[in-house]
Every structure is written in structure tokens, then in C-alpha cells.
Amino acid sequence: MKTPIRVAVTGAAGQIGYSLVFRIASGSMFGPDQPVILHVIEIEPAMASLGGVVMELQDCAFPLLKGVTQTSSLEAGFKDVDWALLVGSVPRKAGMERKDLLGINGKIFIGQGQAIAKHAAPGVRVLVVGNPCNTNCLIAMNNARPVLPERWFAMTMLDQNRAVAQLAAKSGADTTAITNLAVWGNHSSTMYPDFRNARIGGKPATEVIRDEAWFTETFLPTVQQRGTAIIKARGLSSAASAANAVVDTVRNLTTPTRPGIWFSVSVCSDGSYGIEKGLIFSFPVRSDGQKWQIVQGVALDEFSRSKIVASESELKEEKALVSELIPK
Ligand code: NAX
Numbered sequence: 001m002k003t004p005i006r007v008a009v010t011g012a013a014g015q016i017g018y019s020l021v022f023r024i025a026s027g028s029m030f031g032p033d034q035p036v037i038l039h040v041i042e043i044e045p046a047m048a049s050l051g052g053v054v055m056e057l058q059d060c061a062f063p064l065l066k067g068v069t070q071t072s073s074l075e076a077g078f079k080d081v082d083w084a085l086l087v088g089s090v091p092r093k094a095g096m097e098r099k100d101l102l103g104i105n106g107k108i109f110i111g112q113g114q115a116i117a118k119h120a121a122p123g124v125r126v127l128v129v130g131n132p133c134n135t136n137c138l139i140a141m142n143n144a145r146p147v148l149p150e151r152w153f154a155m156t157m158l159d160q161n162r163a164v165a166q167l168a169a170k171s172g173a174d175t176t177a178i179t180n181l182a183v184w185g186n187h188s189s190t191m192y193p194d195f196r197n198a199r200i201g202g203k204p205a206t207e208v209i210r211d212e213a214w215f216t217e218t219f220l221p222t223v224q225q226r227g228t229a230i231i232k233a234r235g236l237s238s239a240a241s242a243a244n245a246v247v248d249t250v251r252n253l254t255t256p257t258r259p260g261i262w263f264s265v266s267v268c269s270d271g272s273y274g275i276e277k278g279l280i281f282s283f284p285v286r287s288d289g290q291k292w293q294i295v296q297g298v299a300l301d302e303f304s305r306s307k308i309v310a311s312e313s314e315l316k317e318e319k320a321l322v323s324e325l326i327p328k
Contacts, residue, residue: 001035002033002034002035003035004034004035004036004037004066004067005030005034005035005036005037005082005083006036006037006039006080006081006082006083006121007024007029007036007037007038007039007081007082007083007084007085008038008039008040008041008077008078008081008083008084008085008120009021009024009038009039009040009041009085009087010041010042010077010084010085010086010087010088010112010130011041011042011086011087011088011089011130012038012040012041012042012050012053012070012087012088013040013042013046013049013050013052013053014046014087014088015236015237015239016087016129016239016242016243016246017040017053017087017088017243018053018239019239019240019242019243019244020085020087020243020246020247021038021040021053021057022056022057022060023243023244023246023247024036024038024247025038025057025060025062025064025065026060026062026064027062027064028247028251029246029247029250029251030250030254032064034064035064035065035066036064036065036066037065037066037067037068037069038057038065038067038068038069039068039069039071039076039077039078039079039081040053040054040068040069040070040071041071041072041074041077041078041088042070042072042088043072043088044072047070047072050070051070054068054070074111074112074115074119075115075118075119077115078112078115078116078118078119078120078124079119079120080119080120080121081116081119081120081121081124082120082121082123082124082125083124083125083126083127083250084112084116084120084124084125084126084127085126085127085129085246085250086109086112086126086127086128086129086130086136086137086140087129087130087246088108088130089105089108089130089131089136090104090105090108091237092131098132098318098321099321101131101132102132102135102318102321102322103321103322103325105130105131105132105136106135106136106139106322106325107325108130108136109128109130109136109137109139109140109143109325110139110140110143110325112140113139113140113141113142113143113144114143114144116140116144116147117143117144117145117146117147120147123151124147124151125151125152125153125253126140126141126144126147126151126152126153127153127154127155127246127249127250128140128152128153128154128155128280129154129155129242129246131187132186132187132188132318133154133155133187133266134154134186134187134188134266134279134280134281134282134315134318135280135315135318135319135322136154137152137153137154137266137280138278138279138280138319138322138326139322139325139326140152141268141280142326142327143325143326143327145327149268149278150267150268150291150292152267152268152280153249153253153265153266153267154187154265154266154280154282155187155242155245155246155249155265155266156183156187156191156264156265156266156282157245157246157248157249157252157263157264157265158238158241158242158244158245159183159187159191159193159223159226159264159282160181160182160183160193160245160263160264161241161244161245161248162193162222162223162226162241163181163183163193163195163198163219163223164178164181166219166222166223167181167195167198167200167205167209167219170209170214170219171200171205171208171209173200173201173208177200177201178198178199178200178205179198179199179202179260179261180197180198180199180260180261180262180284181193181194181195181197181198181205181264182194182197182198182262182263182264182282182283182284182295182298183264183282184264184281184282184283184284184304184307184308184311185281185282185307185308185310185311185312185314185315186266186281186282186311186314186315186318187266187282188311188314189224189225190224190307190310190311190314191223191224191282191311192220192304192307192308192311193219193220193223193224194284194298194300194304195215195219195220196299196300196301196303196304197284197298197299226238248263249263249265252265252285252287253265253287253292254287254289255287255289256287256288256289257285257286257287257288261286262284262285262286262295263284263285263286264282264283264284264285265282265283265285265292266280266281266282266283267280267281267282267283267285267292267294268280269281269283270294272294272296273298273300273308275308275312276312276315276316279312279315279316279319280315281311281312281315283295284298
């Protein structure tokens with residue numbers, strides 16, 4: 001039997017957490033022969049609710065679940081973990097400016113970054129989901145300096161999946177036929193789901209769907225505003241689809257990417273495509289199952305470039321707003 005992987009989930013009693021921990025324990029994330037130990041982390045007021053989640057985990061009698069640590073302590077929560085999935089954060093409330101949210105959540109991610117650096121397993125990998133996830137990831141990474149930049153990720157897979165679903169619905173193709181749909185930039189409404197390089201059954205999406213106006217006037221805003229549309233319909237933000245995207249992100253990073261394709265995840269920019277070094281930016285990425293790389297040489301026309309630069313500008317602004325949370 002393989003050694004269990006230890007996985008921390010913050011905000012585990014929240015909406016996404018409630019869906020995510022069961023997917024991890026069932027084997028969806030690391031495969032059907034990989035045991036897991038969950039470290040579920042919450043703030044004090046949510047500990048009773050977290051207890052209920054843990055009772056339900058027990059009641060599933062998952063064969064792969066070899067232990068659960070439930071805690072509000074970051075030390076116990078991140079102790080020896082191989083993966084830290086940072087989902088918990090404070091939601092934006094009425095009257096709150098973006099700067100206020102960045103400040104409040106930013107402070108949370110300083111503490112979590114420091115605790116990960118101190119207590120996690122040496123090869124820990126961290127995926128930030130809590131919003132604003134790119135900048136929260138930037139803060140945590142910079143407060144966890146011994147943990148290498150290549151171990152930090154922020155989630156844009158939900159945006160990719162949303163884009164894939166739209167292309168499948170419009171073209172009538174199966175979702176599995178849609179590939180190479182990279183989301184560039186920030187996980188916000190400035191993100192750019194790059195339909196120009198997307199493929200449907202191996203052909204350029206723009207050759208299969210011969211309707212430029214649909215791409216720019218319907219596809220882009222639908223994907224960019226999908227989160228808002230879900231809130232309007234459900235009265236709550238996306239949860240099961242977000243948890244599913246966490247599973248997809250980790251699976252994509254930990255299994256070799258099929259030849260010729262790529263997936264979307266925000267990583268620490270190395271300056272590829274002229275994006276400011278050090279920003280947490282979503283790129284087309286490939287993995288060999290262990291190491292990942294940004295796909296080079298993706299053709300970007302002026303339209304795509306302008307969208308990508310606009311998202312980069314937003315991330316630079318966010319970085320400036322939290323500059324005091326990032327050690328020099
Ligand atoms: P909920 O409000 O349902 O749950 C958040 C949980 O986090 C709560 O249980 C809360 O007690 C806990 N929490 C707050 N501060 C914490 C801390 N310091 N340590 C540990 N736990 C803490 O939100 P939910 O719908 O689950 O969403 C979680 C986060 O994901 C939000 O920031 C949300 O904006 C973000 N999302 C990110 C997405 C992405 O694609 N990157 C998509 C979905 C989602 O909107």
C-alpha cells in the first residue's frame with residue numbers, strides 16, 4: 001500500500017470545502033490506489049460545523065481515507081502536509097472596497113504562508129482558491145520564502161472548464177473534444193479565455209465556429225461573468241464546480257499532460273510572454289507529472305495581447321495595494 005498523502009484544506013466547513021473534502025477522500029484527486037490523510041482547517045467559530053463535516057466523512061467509510069485532523073491551529077493544520085489547498089477566506093461584504101478585501105484576506109495569507117514554510121513537508125505544493133486568489137497566493141508565497149516559487153498555484157481551472165462547456169454547447173461537440181483552452185491572467189472578470197488557440201476535435205475553434213461576433217460578444221462575457229450569473233441564480237457562489245476544478249487542477253499538475261495540449265493554472269511568472277516576473281499569472285501549462293512548465297510560443301495576436309496586458313495591469317494594481325504585506 002502506498003504511503004498516504006497529507007492534504008490540508010482551509011475553510012473546510014465552507015461551501016467549496018463541503019464538496020471538496022469528499023472528492024479528495026474518495027480518490028478523485030490522487031487516484032484510486034492512493035490513500036490520503038486530510039487536515040481540515042477552520043476558524044474557531046466554524047469548528048462545530050467542521051465537526052459535522054468530519055462525522056459525514058466518517059460515515060462514508062472511504063477505503064482511501066486513513067485519517068482526519070480537524071483543527072483551527074495552523075501548526076497542526078499544515079504539519080507535514082504534501083498539498084495545502086487554501087480555500088478559506090473572508091467573502092466580500094456590502095460596502096467593502098476591493099482594497100479592504102485585499103487587506104483583510106492578505107493578512108490571513110501572510111500567516112498561512114509562514115505556517116506552511118515552517119510546518120509543511122519539504123516538497124509541499126500549495127493551491128490558492130480563496131479570492132482574490134492570485135494576489136492571496138502572491139502574498140502567501142512571499143511570506144514563505146524557503147518554499148520555492150514553482151510550488152505555488154492559484155486556481156483558474158474553473159474558468160477554463162466554464163469556457164470549455166460554452167464551446168462544447170455552441171459547437172455541439174463533446175467536452176472531451178475541446179482542448180488547448182488557456183485562461184490567461186487574473187482570476188477575475190479581466191481574465192482572458194483564449195478562444196483563438198482553442199481546438200475542437202483537433203481543429204481551431206474559430207474554424208469550427210465561424211462566428212467571430214459570438215466569440216467576442218457572447219463567449220467572452222459569458223465566461224468572464226459566469227460566477228456572477230451563478231450567484232444570481234443560486235443566491236450562493238459556485239461551490240461544487242469550484243471543488244471539481246480544484247480536483248482537476250491537482251490532477252493536471254500531478255499527471256503527465258497529453259502531447260500537444262495544455263491546461264490553465266496561475267503560476268509565478270518567469271517573464272514569459274513579457275508578463276512581469278513574480279506575478280501570479282494564469283498561463284497555458286504542461287506537466288510531466290512532477291514538474292510543470294509554461295508552454296512557450298503560443299501565437300497571440302493584437303486582440304489577445306491587449307486582453308492579457310489588461311489583466312496583467314489589474315494584477316500589478318492589486319500587488320501595489322498589498323505592497324506592505326510583501327516582505328522586501
Ligand atoms: P464560504 O464562505 O462558504 O466558506 C469559506 C470558509 O472559510 C468558511 O467556512 C470560513 O469559516 C472559512 N475561513 C475564513 N477564514 C479562514 C481562515 N483564516 N482559515 C481557515 N478558514 C477560514 O466560501 P466558499 O464558497 O467555500 O468560497 C471560498 C473561497 O473561494 C472564496 O474566497 C471564494 O471567493 C473563492 N472562490 C474561488 C474560485 C476560483 O476559481 N479561484 C471560484 C469559487 C469561489 O468563488
